[in-house]
Amino acid sequence: MLGFIESSHELLHKRGYRLTPQRYLIIYVLEEAQGHLSIEEIVECVQQRNPCVSQSTVYRTLELLREVGLVRENHFLGEAATYEAVDGNAHEHLVCRGCHTVLHFDPALPANLREQLEQQYAYRALKLDLVAVGYCDACWKSSSAT
């Protein structure tokens, strides 16, 4: 399996887009963060490495990457959007209401759910996007201590 950056290059190319230095940088930042970055954070990280990259480029690139499916946009707890690199099919998130930590959980757990849904509702090419919101152990304890 190719790395995220290589497969991005390939996919963009296949669709007639170029992997420009700006796009590379944005992809690189997303890949490196391995997590959920807000637009603001992305702009910050990118400009830290190359201050000439403009905000509009970040917006345009994220839209492009989302379009081709390389990047996923999340809205947890009603907060501002965050972005993350899409590696495979697994997008399972555990979000803590207390500390706002986002954990990626084992994609095997909901594995058969997809098949059930496809069969039962006659939907095709389903991608699951599962967010479980609750309290992690630490936050649960500290909140009940209050």
Place this chain on the structure above:
Amino acid sequence: MLGFIESSHELLHKRGYRLTPQRYLIIYVLEEAQGHLSIEEIVECVQQRNPCVSQSTVYRTLELLREVGLVRENHFLGEAATYEAVDGNAHEHLVCRGCHTVLHFDPALPANLREQLEQQYAYRALKLDLVAVGYCDACWKSSSAT
């Protein structure tokens, strides 16, 4: 089990908030729509019944209702936020990439997933928020016909 409007009243009251005519109207509209409304649509529906209700009140009320958990905010396919009344625990959505229809599917399907997650990751009070994105039968056929 109480209706949505009654339980809203109760919950707001318990938290020291009032169920004003404006709030009532917004809750009513959400309840009636039984679906996913954008802010714009909500404002429209509300003002249709009472033109004096201002946009800021709609914003403020949705934020309040979201805060107390009566309303859920969704972001499907990276589009603008939509809002829906929260009845129980079930928030399972099937979204079609083609026609953008949103279907609520059988909440029994992922039932044991929640328990698995709580046990395996030591999270408490988990609420699942499951979005499955794909193509409905009709859109799948028309897209493969192209």
Place this chain on the structure above:
DNA sequence: GTTCGTGCAAATACTTTGCAAGTCG
């Protein structure tokens, strides 16, 4: 009477766009 909620208008924040210049194949 005191707290909560609202409408209005203004302010702020966020995102998109037009365009001229630059880059790449």
Place this chain on the structure above:
DNA sequence: CGACTTGCAAAGTATTTGCACGAAC
């Protein structure tokens, strides 16, 4: 050369806020 990208600044949207008035407890 022609298609694709970018930076900049301006335009456009969306959302939030301050404040004075009114309503509810």
